[in-house]
Amino acid sequence: MSELGFTPNEMMTVAASRALRNDDVCFVGIGAPSAACNVARLTHAPDITLIYESGTIGTAPDVLPLSIGDGELCETAVTTVAVPEMFRYWLQGGRISIGFLGAAQLDKFGNINTTVIGDYFHPKTRLPGGGGAPEIATSSKEIYITMAQTKRGMVEKIDFFTSFGHGEGGDHRKRLGIDTAGPTLLITDLAIWKPDPVTKEFTVVSLHPGVTYQQVQESCGWVVKFAEALDETPAPSELELRTLRDLQTRTKAAHEGTGKGKAA
Amino acid sequence: MVKFLPLKQAVAENLNNGDTVAFEGFTHLIPTAAAHEAIRQGFRDLTLIRMTPDLIYDQMIGMGMAKKIVFSYVGNPGVGLLRRVRDAIENGLPHSIEVEEHSHAGMANAYEAGAAGLPCAVFRGYRGAGLADVNPNIKSVTCPFTGEVLAAVPSIRPDVTFIHAQKADRKGNVLVEGIIGIQKEAVLAASRAVVTVEEVVDNFDDLHPNLTVLPRWTIAAISVVPGGSHPSYAHGYYMRDNAAYLEWDEIAADREKFQAWMQANVIEKSADDFAARVEHLRKAA
Numbered sequence: 357m358s359e360l361g362f363t364p365n366e367m368m369t370v371a372a373s374r375a376l377r378n379d380d381v382c383f384v385g386i387g388a389p390s391a392a393c394n395v396a397r398l399t400h401a402p403d404i405t406l407i408y409e410s411g412t413i414g415t416a417p418d419v420l421p422l423s424i425g426d427g428e429l430c431e432t433a434v435t436t437v438a439v440p441e442m443f444r445y446w447l448q449g450g451r452i453s454i455g456f457l458g459a460a461q462l463d464k465f466g467n468i469n470t471t472v473i474g475d476y477f478h479p480k481t482r483l484p485g486g487g488g489a490p491e492i493a494t495s496s497k498e499i500y501i502t503m504a505q506t507k508r509g510m511v512e513k514i515d516f517f518t519s520f521g522h523g524e525g526g527d528h529r530k531r532l533g534i535d536t537a538g539p540t541l542l543i544t545d546l547a548i549w550k551p552d553p554v555t556k557e558f559t560v561v562s563l564h565p566g567v568t569y570q571q572v573q574e575s576c577g578w579v580v581k582f583a584e585a586l587d588e589t590p591a592p593s594e595l596e597l598r599t600l601r602d603l604q605t606r607t608k609a610a611h612e613g614t615g616k617g618k619a620a
Numbered sequence: 621m622v623k624f625l626p627l628k629q630a631v632a633e634n635l636n637n638g639d640t641v642a643f644e645g646f647t648h649l650i651p652t653a654a655a656h657e658a659i660r661q662g663f664r665d666l667t668l669i670r671m672t673p674d675l676i677y678d679q680m681i682g683m684g685m686a687k688k689i690v691f692s693y694v695g696n697p698g699v700g701l702l703r704r705v706r707d708a709i710e711n712g713l714p715h716s717i718e719v720e721e722h723s724h725a726g727m728a729n730a731y732e733a734g735a736a737g738l739p740c741a742v743f744r745g746y747r748g749a750g751l752a753d754v755n756p757n758i759k760s761v762t763c764p765f766t767g768e769v770l771a772a773v774p775s776i777r778p779d780v781t782f783i784h785a786q787k788a789d790r791k792g793n794v795l796v797e798g799i800i801g802i803q804k805e806a807v808l809a810a811s812r813a814v815v816t817v818e819e820v821v822d823n824f825d826d827l828h829p830n831l832t833v834l835p836r837w838t839i840a841a842i843s844v845v846p847g848g849s850h851p852s853y854a855h856g857y858y859m860r861d862n863a864a865y866l867e868w869d870e871i872a873a874d875r876e877k878f879q880a881w882m883q884a885n886v887i888e889k890s891a892d893d894f895a896a897r898v899e900h901l902r903k904a905a
Contacts (some may be wrong), residue, residue, distance in 0.1 A: 386698055409724060410646050410799045422862045423697030425647025427853055430798045438832075439646055439671070439802045440728040448725070448744050454671065471721075476754050482709045484695025484702075487672075490749040491725040520748025534747050611862045 360566055364545035365504065366562045369600055370592040372456075372502045372543040379546050381405040382454045383447065383492050386424050389456035389503045391603070392543075394420060398599045407446065409488040411437045416466030419610040420603060443488070444584060447495045457489055459503050461514045464557045464578045465528075466501060466521025466539030468493070469514040476516055486518040493519035499539045505546050505575035512578045522556035546572050548589055552581070562587035621791035622836040625812025627816065627848075627891040630841035631657040634812050639779040640667040642810065643676055645852060647697055647802025647860075651818050652676055653848035653894050654782040656886045658844055659683055664795055671727045675851070675868050678702040679886070681717060682878055688718035690776075692727045699865050703872040713875070721755055726773050731802050733775035734809025745771040781810035784849045785834075786856060788817045789824045792836035798834050812840040816848040816891075818857050847894035850901075858901040 362370075372392035376382060378401040379467075384393045397404050397416065405414045410425035414434030421429055430436045437446070446452065459481055461469035471491065474480030483514045493499055498519070503509055521539045522528055529538050539558075542549035548562040560572060565588060573580045592600075625633070628709045635641060635658055641657075643651050655676035667688040668677055674696055680686055682704030694705055707713045723729070729741035742761055748753040752771070783803045785796045794815050796803055807813040815834070820842075824833065852865035871881045 379720035410648070410801065411737040412799065421698070423647045423860070425697070425799050425801075426860055426862075427648070427798065427855055430648075430855060436799055438800050438804065439724065440732045440805060443728045444732075445744065458795065471750065476750070479710055482694070482701070482706045485691070485693050486723050486749070486751065488724040491745050492749065494747045495744065517748065517750035523748060529748075532748050582728055607786040611866075 360591065362597055364564065366500060366592060366597060367368065367602060368504065368543055368545040370596045371498065371548055371564065371589050373399065373596070375489065375500055375541055375543065376401050376404055376454065378403050380453045381451060382456055383407050383409070383452045384580045385457045385489070386421070387458045387579075389458055389500075390420055391600070392502060393456060394603060395596065395600050398603065399596055405572055407442075407452065408437070409442060411439055411442045413437060413446065418606060420607040422611055441489060447488075447491055450495065452492070452496040455492040455499045457492065457499060457501050457519065458535065459501055462501065462510050462519075463512065463514045463521075465523060466499065466542065466551065466556075466558060467514055467517055467523065468501070468519040468521065469516045471516040471518045473515055489519040493521065493538070494534050495534060496536060498537045500541045500543070501539055502543045505544045507570070507575060507577045510578065522551065525556045526545065526554070538572045543571060546575065557581060559583050561588065562589045564589045565591045622839045624792065624842050625841045625843055627653060627825050627843035627845055630734050630814050630843045631661060634780050634814050634840055635661075635663055636779070637663055638665045639663075640669060642669040642776070642778040642781045642806050642837065644670060644781060644783055644801065644803050644806040645849070646672060646799060647798040648801060648852060649784045649796070649854060650676065650852035651672065651782045651784040651802065651816055652852060653845040653891050654784070654814060654849055655680060657891060659685065659882070669776060671724055672697065673702065673705065673873060676699050676867070678704040678868075678872055679680050679882065681705050681708050682714070682872070683882060684714040686717050688720065690720040690722070692722045692724045696865055698718060699869050700840060701867070707875070720757060721751055722758070722773065723749070723751065726758065726771070727776070730776040730803055731805040731809050735778045735805040735872070738775055740772050742770050742772050742840060761881050776809055778806070778810040780812045780814065781806045782814050782816075783807060784816045784854070786818050786854055788815070788820050788842050790822055791822060792842055793824060793829065794834040794836075794839060794842065795824065796832045796834070804834065805834055807834055813838060814841045814843070815839055816843045816845040817856050818846050818848070820844055843891070845891045845894055846897070847898035848891065850894055850897045852902070858898040859903060861898075861901055
């Protein structure tokens with residue numbers, strides 16, 4: 357914890373939560389997006405519809421799920437549908453306003469790799485793969501991405517195109533016949549980024565409190581573009597911080613509370 | 621027509637070396653007991669299909685049972701990577717396996733097409749995605765009405781599908797509740813289906829008419845295995861053992877530790893051991 361009274365990760369989650377609106381229908385990726393979406397629901401967006409790919413629509417979990425299919429998601433959902441219905445009617449059908457994704461590797465055009473590090477056929481590291489992300493990235497009206505900055509994570513060239521962002525930039529989506537907006541927002545632990553309207557390259561538009569240009573550049577693998585008029589992200593409010601910390605405390609207790617089975 | 625059988629017999633009668641087999645369950649209702657029985661019986665050269673291969677596929681691949689894996693997310697959900705699967709793909713240990721990788725949308729559509737008796741599934745997918753370049757089973761078709769280019773993948777038709785469900789009635793009809801995932805499609809797409817259940821009840825007379833019920837004539841065999849989904853969960857019966865998923869990451873990280881764990885917890889155990897594993901996870905929900 358810095359003297360600011362909150363951690364960079366807390367700032368990231370809170371800043372991400374603020375981007376969501378009460379009337380959004382949000383397809384939630386696991387991990388950082390899940391925390392942000394639920395903080396939004398517990399603060400300024402109580403009626404937001406959160407959808408997890410396990411088929412739970414309009415879920416309101418009291419603790420953050422470890423997986424995308426924890427029982428809590430189903431118990432609190434408006435309805436739970438089968439997985440093919442989830443992807444066909446709700447995602448492909450154009451019902452999702454925001455797809456909220458995390459990334460193992462990200463490039464400056466919002467293309468995401470969660471498949472392999474190294475060559476696909478002879479990978480150095482085999483990552484879990486895309487799951488729902490390849491179609492979330494193209495069928496949701498917009499994509500928000502959240503991840504903590506590292507040079508390994510934010511790279512000039514990703515090893516594999518798991519989910520298509522803006523491709524090579526510019527009108528690449530349009531050229532492939534993709535009519536959704538793609539990545540429109542990137543929230544890291546240091547800054548808020550938006551794509552340049554023409555080139556589609558992510559540009560820093562707001563620095564979190566106490567963060568310098570240099571810190572953003574040093575933890576990013578490409579040469580960072582900064583907007584001319586940079587904002588400072590408002591620090592988390594007391595309510596936002598308390599909501600996030602309570603959620604994480606409840607989550608930790610719940611996940612440890614299952615205890616270790618004698619024979620596992 | 622469906623038979624109620626001990627799990628050992630149900631697996632022996634329905635699974636063969638070289639089969640294409642799906643042990644389905646989308647985080648919920650994973651058929652762990654059936655997978656462990658398959659491991660004990662030592663099947664080989666299996667083509668393992670599953671949208672979200674997790675611990676049981678890590679275990680079967682680590683035990684050298686698979687020649688190929690077909691999947692869309694090969695991870696320990698919320699925890700990280702599958703280390704036995706990684707060892708097979710990255711290092712060829714215990715032997716190399718063939719990989720066919722899709723997205724969730726691709727596999728969900730392919731199962732649905734299998735259940736519908738179609739040769740392939742057509743959907744709006746894989747646009748700009750690298751998988752289309754590395755998986756020759758991802759192709760495209762042009763809509764004859766609008767000219768839109770759509771993705772096409774072959775339907776999934778397993779020789780046998782294993783699922784876990786909450787309950788069967790005495791006639792052998794099966795009820796699946798909660799996160800129902802892809803189980804109905806996986807059963808109807810397969811030549812044979814084997815279902816493990818938490819319990820058998822007299823009848824389903826008081827059920828809501830729109831629930832997910834698999835009629836008995838769609839199922840080859842049912843085995844009663846309380847707790848048979850552990851460390852996954854059964855909605856209405858017991859919670860997900862999240863601690864066990866976290867623990868698996870350490871067990872699977874080391875080849876010898878993995879072998880010792882499999883020996884003690886799978887090879888030397890039986891389907892009867894599952895009930896005790898979920899005792900502390902039952903709640904009055």
